[in-house]
Amino acid sequence: MTNWTRTGAVLLTLLLAAGCSRSMPTFGSSDPAPLTPAPRQRVAARQLPPPPPPAAPAMSENSAFENETDVTASETGQNASSDGQAGQETQVASVSSGPISRNSVLGAYKVTTTGGNCQIILSLTKWTGGYRAASRGCPGAVADVSAWDVAGNQVVLKDSGGSNVANLSSTGGSRYEGQTKSGQQISLYR
Known part of the structure; x- marks a missing residue:
């Protein structure tokens, strides 16, 4: 048993010595150039701009609603004001019946x-x-x-x-x- 212990110790010493040797090839000039660090700047905190205005609805949808609004307004005797508020209220009431x-x-x-x-x-x-x-x-x-x-x-x-x-x-x-x-x-x- 002492013989096995001695043989194991010698092998372990040889392995450790082999790992410490400089017999490994060096990576001389074939090494890639080191990366340059990214610039470190402070992050500016600003308010984001408001979202863009919505796109106008398609003409085919509007024309059907405008015709319905005009008919409903004329039937009820309401005149649409210049800003369209009366017509808009009539439109909501006439379309959302169910x-x-x-x-x-x-x-x-x-x-x-x-x-x-x-x-x-x-x-x-x-x-x-x-x-x-x-x-x-x-x-x-x-x-x-x-x-x-x-x-x-x-x-x-x-x-x-x-x-x-x-x-x-x-x-x-x-x-x-x-x-x-x-x-x-x-x-x-x-």
């Missing part, structure tokens, strides 16, 4: 509201006051939107406490228009 389903509202929307443009995503995850909503870059009261639900023929946007932030009515297709509780105009569209 109930809206949650599945038809579900998804991502671009938002135009007083103060800027942003995005809102409506999901079917249960949340305080209805279902989960996430707003991104929204100004004013619309920034507080964290829930949504459907009530009859309206989409109701709510804050984290379940209080109403805005009520919107369908104006056809995937477009909803209305007002926030504070009176801001708001439009959701895709």
